[in-house]
Amino acid sequence: MSFVFNEENEKAYEALLPRYPHPKALVLPCLWMMQYQEGFISTRSMEFISKRLDVPVAHIYGVATFYTMFNLEAMPKYHIQVCKTLSCELCGKDEILKAIEEETGLRVNESNELFKLSQVECLGACGGAPMLQLNEDFHEHLSPASTKELLQGLAQ
Ligand code: FES
Structure with a gap:
């Protein structure tokens, strides 16, 4: 099953997009939205945002793994x-x-x-x-x- 932003995140994404000179700058806010939506950063959500921002998925993965506040697996409470x-x-x-x-x-x-x-x-x-x-x-x-x-x- 593929990932899509929920309604709230889609609205936030659309509002943020014109504020950034390059879509690459949206990687961090998108990672936060993805984590709030699913509880962690899934491969399917990284693929989704890679397509939306036209940024290689390897870059998304690099950012997600650099910061310890992003979880790449489902988390306990x-x-x-x-x-x-x-x-x-x-x-x-x-x-x-x-x-x-x-x-x-x-x-x-x-x-x-x-x-x-x-x-x-x-x-x-x-x-x-x-x-x-x-x-x-x-x-x-x-x-x-x-x-x-x-x-x-x-x-x-
Ligand atoms: S050393 Fe800075 S918060 Fe622990």
Whole structure:
């Protein structure tokens, strides 16, 4: 089955198109629309947007795989992204990761029916280290206890 934008995304696409000098510049907003629509970036949606924008599908794939916020596979309900860069590393990232592993039974890059656990580079909230991103929300100044409390609230 092929992919097409739903009505809302089609309207957004049509509104954005005249605002960009080259269709290639629309790749990022299209990737967001595709991810919101399907929950992840599928091969069929990349093929669709490649045709719409007249941009090689290899370019679409390159952009989608460069940014960690795009998911190329179906995701469970919660995506936990733990920052592993310097500030978070120095402020206790390893303890946060251990707390998550204990609470979920997952290791990095593993998933179950509720969670996927990833490590990512700096999320731009260094002043709140150690921190993680849960779906689209940032959780900062974490401790192992507050991290476990956060996850327990989600599992109920
Ligand atoms: S180092 Fe973790 S948010 Fe920047």
